[in-house]
Amino acid sequence: MDPQSTPDAKRSSLPSTGAGNDFPVLVPTNGPEMLDIADLHKNTGVCTLDIGLMNTGICKSSITYVNGDEGILRYRGYSIDELVDNSDYLDVAWLLLNGDLPTPGQKAEFQHNITYHSMVNEQMVFFLRGFRRDAHPMAVMCGMTGALSAFYHDGLDIFNADDRKIVAHRLIAKMPTIAAMAYKYSIGQPMVYPRNDLDYVSNFMQMLFAVPCEPFKLNPAGVRAFNAVLIVQADHEQNASTFTVRSVGSSRANPYACIAAGIASLWGPLHGGANEGVLQTLNEIGSIENIPAVIKRAKDKNDPYRLMGFGHRVYKTYDPRAKVLRRYCYEVLEAYGKKDDPLLKMALELERIALNDDFFIERKLYPNVDFYSGLILKTIGIPLSMFTAQFAVARTAGWIAHWNEMITDPAVKIVRPRQLYVGSDFRPFVPPAERTEHKPLIG
Ligand SMILES: CC(C)(COP(=O)(O)OP(=O)(O)OC[C@H]1O[C@@H](n2cnc3c(N)ncnc32)[C@H](O)[C@@H]1OP(=O)(O)O)[C@@H](O)C(=O)NCCC(=O)NCCS
Structure with a gap:
């Protein structure tokens, strides 16, 4: 409908x-x-x-359906697990934006348009250099995304469908470039330009990990797992950041500013920051011998301590995103030879306990999406400081789909x-x- x-x-x-x-x-x-x-x-x-x-x-919407009691997440009617197993991120971005999966012809054209919008105006590099070297990538992303409106003046008639299309393409195409620029800047490496011969996810990975002094090799299992993470993060109906984008957009603000506001909202630890929390928890636990003490603390009614990566406000059964990511997580651990990494071993032991311990079973505290996305990101080499930034890249398609739905709704x-x-x-x-x-x- x-x-x-x-x-x-x-x-x-x-x-x-x-x-x-x-x-x-x-x-x-x-x-x-x-x-x-x-x-x-x-x-x-x-x-x-x-x-x-x-x-x-706060609105009528036909984009995403979530049922926390039954563990259902559907984009435009399609189950998240089927989408993850059978599509790439751009298929899903098209689906969210346009209402149904693309035909091969539509996909080829969309892929072309996104690929050829992936560079940013070179002057944005000077803007980037104005940030302190140790700036958090999310601070840089908020600033750079908001600044897109200063670099791209055309296509800003929000009631013109062609203009909205250009804005959508620019944002989806440039967000990985901006995120990778923010990361490279923070670690003192040269910016890596987008490559038009690569698909969206592979290109994002090469911009994050390649260096000019040696050839860059992609691990196909890493690309598959990262693709899965980006798809499950692409939308989640009326969450805080999506509501923020709709709310800012309702004043007919510039769409780049709306997405920058969404990024700011996502930055909060109660929203996009949770998968960072999973890795922080693992680092704090330190070693596998400390797990029983940590579990004891998590169960103690008088201790406010929570085990990050377990439980969910909406999903009171296994989070459907966690269910599908779990498979990709195990595949990528195997492919990267990381099953014996002490931190990841600790995570798997926590998972084993949570799935078997009565305290967790009775309270339906399953490992959540942040648990598995955190492990996948860690395994493929995404640094902690970039966890929320890559989430912002993934969520951009959802934010624009909601913004477009809101702007074109005569009742808004x-x-x-x-x-x-x-x-x-x-x-x-x-x-x-x-x-x-x-x-x-x-x-
Ligand atoms: C996500 C979260 C806020 C949901 O909370 P909620 O739906 O309000 O659930 P409640 O706070 O009512 O918790 C229900 C029970 O489970 C316990 N509980 C919930 N999450 C827990 C966790 N991660 N570790 C230990 N105990 C937990 C609570 O103490 C409570 O126990 P009680 O019934 O004996 O009092 C909560 O599970 C949490 O803090 N998880 C960790 C943070 C996290 O991973 N966030 C990312 C979500 S994608």
Whole structure:
């Protein structure tokens, strides 16, 4: 169903508590029915308070469906495991952007367009050099992506379909180049230019790992596993960063600025930073002998310690992304000869315990997507500082698909939430000499 079509509507079967308190219930293709409260304030004089928007739909969308209880993740109706096993990242990017998988002809054209937009304006290199050498790659990515609007002035009529297409191509094509530039800069190596003879994922890997002084060899198992990671990270319906992109975009802001805002949101440790946390946890554990003590700590009710990479807010069964990545993780460990790497051995021991220990089983604390993506990234050589940056590259297709869906939805309005005001009631202005000391909130 396209987002502009009106889903079946029926009247609320909730008990009516007063005049006008009878709202349409919208029936989705999948997922919970939703009460349409657009006229709530107009009809009743009250609003809703929903901190964290846990019960509030913010849009109609036909991109991604998540069912945490049943462990389902589908992009445009297709299961994540089938997509990972049978497509490459650009197939999935096309699917998210355009509603269905590309025909061979559409794929060839898309591949060509993305390939030939992968260089960035050379002046952006000077912009990059303005950052401190030790800047975090995510700080550089926020700045460089926002700055794309300063380097590419054309194609910015957001109500023109051709302009939106150019923006989509530029962003998907340039994001790996920007991420790799940020990384190379942080380690003092020369920037590696994109190569047009390589597919999207291989090209991203060569920009991260190649050096000018020797030929670069790709490991096919590494490419397959990285492709799988990028696909499972490409979208996850209304998460914090996607909502951020929609929210910023609702003011009709420049699309590069919208994606930069998404990157900023993803940077937070509660969102895109979690797979970095998995590796940090493993480093803290230090060695396999320390695992029992760590498990004991994780189970201790009086200790707030959490084992990173286990459990999920939405998925209360095995995360479908973790399920499919697990296979690629084992394949890549084998292919890179890393099964005996002490850190990765420790991770596999944690996985074994979590899948067999009653505490974890009863609470449905399965290894999550960050657990396996963290291990894959570590195995193929992506440094910790780049974990969130590569996630931003992957999520770009999802962000643009949502931005495009939002901009083309005639029902869209600038985001303007309500608040429950709990501050002072009216008070008269106090002259300086009569003011009493109070504890500053920020100072
Ligand atoms: C993701 C997460 C925030 C979900 O939390 P949640 O849905 O709110 O679940 P709760 O916090 O209610 O936890 C339920 C129970 O499992 C325990 N638990 C949850 N995650 C745990 C973990 N990683 N390690 C140890 N215990 C954990 C809680 O202590 C709680 O135990 P109790 O019922 O005895 O009080 C949580 O699992 C977590 O912090 N995981 C680690 C961080 C992580 O990997 N994040 C990436 C997610 S993709």
